[in-house]
Amino acid sequence: MAVVSIIGPKGGIGKTTLSINTAAALTRLLPPRDKKSDNRVCLFDLDLRLPTISSLLDSHPNKSFYDLFETLANKTWQIDFLRNFYQIISRFQWFLEGRIDAGDENLARCLAHFRNFNAELFLFTEFPQGDLLHELILDRNRVLAPKDLTLLRPILDRLDMDAFRQTLKRHENNSWPIVEEFIKYIEEYHFSILGGEIPILGKKAHRKRINEPELLLLFLDVLGKVLKRYDYVILDTPAGGVHHLSSLINVIDQVIFVFDLSNNIAVNGSIDALHSFIDYYEDFYQDFQDHKLTGLDKAHAQRLVAERGEEAVLNSLKNKKLGIVFNRCQNTREIPPSLKKLREYLDTLDKLETYKDRIQIVGMVPHHKVINITNNRGALFYNKDQGLTGHVDQIAQSILGADARPTLNSPDKDILRFLKIQNWLGFSKKLGRIASI
Ligand SMILES: Nc1ncnc2c1ncn2[C@@H]1O[C@H](COP(=O)(O)OP(=O)(O)O)[C@@H](O)[C@H]1O
Ligand SMILES: [Mg+2]
Structure with a gap:
């Protein structure tokens, strides 16, 4: 099982949109295990404050996270x-x-x-x-x-x-939740969703309870049982991570960072958030190695170690894959200056050397009205526009670990060539339009 977190600095930058469509792309790219069980991908709405996936896809598990x-x-x-x-x-x-x-x-x-x-x-x-x-x-x-x-x-x-x-x-016998009730398999898209539409943290008693390590540990236990059933789990991770479920976020295999290119402030915000994420990750990794984790993090890590062994947990932390997807790109010319800024920022903080080869550029999604339209109609854009399909496939292929991806250390021209290729493949009939992107 691989767990992938799609994460970003703030609301409205496309985390949910990308999570949903990446889940669809992954589902299509994975060969079905057998005809009867093609249910290998789970899309998981981690937003406890404002869950949106089930209403966006108009698909509702029998029971929500609230239940x-x-x-x-x-x-x-x-x-x-x-x-x-x-x-x-x-x-x-x-x-x-x-x-x-x-x-x-x-x-x-x-x-x-x-x-x-x-x-x-x-x-x-x-x-x-x-x-x-x-x-x-x-x-x-x-x-x-x-x-x-x-x-x-x-x-x-x-x-x-x-x-x-x-x-x-x-x-x-009846105190433990039945996990099936919280999962909804969507026939149309062949993947499952997990989550809900009622904000858990809308209720005062819940806001109080969510700070209880014992309760959160139970929550993580249930989630762990559900996640194990799938080959790939995409976590739509709310802005700034999920404070209460950070123990979960810390032990996942891949992180895809949504980098918002829509304006300068968004770019700066994305850079800063990426750096904070790295800081947080380093602290957690260090504390794990030094056996200094506390509270929920400690309890959760101990369970994982008991399940998989210390070395496996250590390796998954050490090798956590870090990737960037540029979203809301109006023109690929916007990408090099943002990369430059990001490199300079990380360099100032002495992080560039460590991460330049590690942070992969996994994809790019243009700012496109089809995305907004399909979103508002409760549908995927993935199967509505060929050019966009190519971009999402590229992200999904990165998750599958297909072939080498450019990194922060690659020359800009290689990065751009990589990101543009999909346009050419996807838009073979619309070359005129693509030339201007
Ligand atoms: N590349 C894009 N082009 C056009 N609209 C986009 C794009 N990415 C996201 N959007 C729109 O932006 C809004 C917020 O996206 P959403 O995925 O809900 O963000 P988040 O989950 O980060 O809060 C949605 O209406 C979505 O359709
Ligand atoms: Mg969202």
Whole structure:
């Protein structure tokens, strides 16, 4: 599986447009595994604030991310919390019954967990005996050492552990989301989409919850299960990355940076954002190597290491492919000055040497009215205009790792020749028009 993030500095520069059409191009270029299963590409709307893909394509999964979030927050997360709580209390009771002593390592761990875990989001009233659990939490500051556990005895004595176990059992089977419900395979385009149309972060309680590492980890777990089913996953990544899902962004294989050529300010913004991205990537890679990741990043990385091995994760970080797509290009003459600016900027920051061979130029999409028109009609431009098709195919071929791409280090004329070739192929009948591009 390869995960590709299409990312860019701000809204309105074409990330979603390029994600959708690149997914279509990839789907067409990949040979189907067999006739029945050509479902190898997944397009994934990572925008938690303003998801747009499902309405753009007028295609709606049974359940959106909003539902996923609800399920995780209100069910899975709650049950996980409850399960932890049960284990902690069991230890406490063993101690009070004299079955383990005060030096027990697990008891110390449970005590620390009990004192620190975040109970704010737990819905005490939703569960039988929730009031007793709440009382325990209210008393927890008094419990500093194992001997203080006797203070909890009156509450613990009232707690029916058999009933507690029954509650856990009852919820066990239906607390985990069914991933199929969140995927929609689009017959017309032969790829799947994942995402939703309701902004998850529109709800205040969700905005609060999204900062909970435990919950985000569950979220990433579910996403991981879905992503594994596909050969290629295209992430439509909202402006500036996704703060809350940055752990996901950090471990993906390829990043395609949308470089907005529509005006000078956009060009400067794109350059700056590309540099910030590199900075962030370097920090993450370094922290991973030094075992200094913290919080969600750490937890997520640990899971990946457990799954694939440390070396594989390290390699995928080290070899992360970085590419640029120029979008909204009115004329290819705009490209060399932007490249010059980008090189100079990276050079000033001592990054050019490291990245000049690494940052590939993977494609270019002209500013074209067909794009806007088809977008507004909820359709792909990919199959509507041959010239544009060529450009998107070029991006998709880069993702497939076809042949060598020019890099930031290539002479401008090679870069331009590469970007223009597709015009000639695509527009063989419209040579007159293409000559002016
Ligand atoms: N190359 C292009 N030519 C013409 N219109 C474009 C081009 N790229 C994007 N657009 C238009 O710009 C608007 C914003 O694009 P979108 O993909 O939604 O941006 P983002 O996802 O970065 O916010 C859309 O209306 C889209 O049709
Ligand atoms: Mg978008």
